[in-house]
Amino acid sequence: MANSIQPLGQRVLVKRIQAEERTAGGIVLPDSAQEKPQEASVVALGTGGKDDNGNPIEFAVKVGDTVLISKYGGTEVKVGGEDMLILSENDILGIVG
Amino acid sequence: MANSIQPLGQRVLVKRIQAEERTAGGIVLPDSAQEKPQEASVVALGTGGKDDNGNPIEFAVKVGDTVLISKYGGTEVKVGGEDMLILSENDILGIVG
Amino acid sequence: MANSIQPLGQRVLVKRIQAEERTAGGIVLPDSAQEKPQEASVVALGTGGKDDNGNPIEFAVKVGDTVLISKYGGTEVKVGGEDMLILSENDILGIVG
Amino acid sequence: MANSIQPLGQRVLVKRIQAEERTAGGIVLPDSAQEKPQEASVVALGTGGKDDNGNPIEFAVKVGDTVLISKYGGTEVKVGGEDMLILSENDILGIVG
């Protein structure tokens, strides 16, 4: 029941963006009929890593970015009562513009 | 339902080029009878990566190139309502001339 | 039956934080009905490791931190009669704030 | 339906050399009775790669070389209506003299 989390290393904390999905006839589909969403919002960046020469590796994403994430990467965590995901920045495919 | 995507690292966003395929007798084959196409057009380059010495790695492809891609590489994404593919530049076999 | 343990290398000694879990009706659930907790308290840091240039790698956590750990990482050990866990710092996902 | 292909990185474009195979009695064997040929002609070299120090890696083969290739390496591509193969230079065993 954490209130906030500081991810370690090159990890990032994200929150999945719930897809509003209706059928053509306007019926809201129950959760199990939806494919898990791939878009997420970046909530917190990790403490960072270092390259082979000891120089810090910068993150390519920043807090607030909407990102595309691999469907099966990351670890589910509960932060402030919300379901979130800690995942490696390598599991982020791109930034949604 | 992204409108644009900035791929991260050495990834590239591509759009498959639909093969127009007709049988000898001129009948258009339905989708499932076609082998998945291997040609794609480069839509966006990633933010780039760095080699072991911290020097940026340049992309060998550029936006607009027609490329040959491995049949099973990459992740399907929907951008502006179109099916696209985010894949590592390593999964691009060559540039079609 | 160790009284204290100095972890080796980049390992960390942690103690799981027991979740107090009650059903809506206030009934305390027996242990087997609970999902294993993911939060733990850092008890001791390892002797540390060195990067490729021989420089010491610093720990990103410190004794007393509440951390989130992977559910299946680490090795169970008994220290001073208590169940603890020795795990690699890489298996710590983040610091709970 | 590419007319030419520029392979990326340390890849090479080759064209298999069709073995003319007749039985002792002079009968031409249909394709399925032949073992896939291992000899190929180098059609195009890749854009090249770089070693760990950033120096370009030279190709050991050149266009026009007849090479021996691993039977199961590479990816089949169609260039100018002909079946060709894009493969890593590492999958070339040797140059036929």
Next chain:
Amino acid sequence: MANSIQPLGQRVLVKRIQAEERTAGGIVLPDSAQEKPQEASVVALGTGGKDDNGNPIEFAVKVGDTVLISKYGGTEVKVGGEDMLILSENDILGIVG
């Protein structure tokens, strides 16, 4: 039937510490009812290894230390009639204090 063994490289020779285990009623359990002990005493250090720059890697344990070892690591050897274990220092989790 070795009388002594000099481990090679980053290996360490250890002797498991036999747990004295009695049930609540004071009955000594036969061997097969006990979980294999994880504590061991360091008997000999290896000849040592070298890091990528050719500098010797120092051992974090010393002869006489009581250590915690992974349950399934190492190779059983008989030294001077006693059952011992040669294992990599990486398989030592920590030093018991």
Next chain:
Amino acid sequence: MANSIQPLGQRVLVKRIQAEERTAGGIVLPDSAQEKPQEASVVALGTGGKDDNGNPIEFAVKVGDTVLISKYGGTEVKVGGEDMLILSENDILGIVG
């Protein structure tokens, strides 16, 4: 149907040395009753490789050496009508004196 082959990189071309094997009673055993021979004669060295600093790696074998090879390594090739083997120098166990 190559007449000669220049192996690439750290590969070596060898020709297996046929074991003359007779049973105690002097009967020559057919091929399938023999274990595949492990001795081979070095026919040609590869173009060589480079270490991480770009310095050429020298071969430890030379043409004409009789070597011991792993039973299952290498690729069978036909050179000048003879069955030969292209294999990595790493698959050569030793030089027979």
Next chain:
Amino acid sequence: MANSIQPLGQRVLVKRIQAEERTAGGIVLPDSAQEKPQEASVVALGTGGKDDNGNPIEFAVKVGDTVLISKYGGTEVKVGGEDMLILSENDILGIVG
């Protein structure tokens, strides 16, 4: 049917030391009832290897040493009519004193 073998690289040629094993009643056990011995005598050192900086790696064992070897490592070879074993020095656990 080699008379001598010069192992390549970091390999070592060893000869297993036959264990004389009798049952309590003095009966010599046939071979199949014995566990394969782990002690061996070093017969020849390899040509040596080089570390990442091109400096030669020294062997930690010398000819004549009695060593402990992993039960399943190495390749069986016949030298001068005797069964021997070529194995990587890494598969030697320690030197018996």
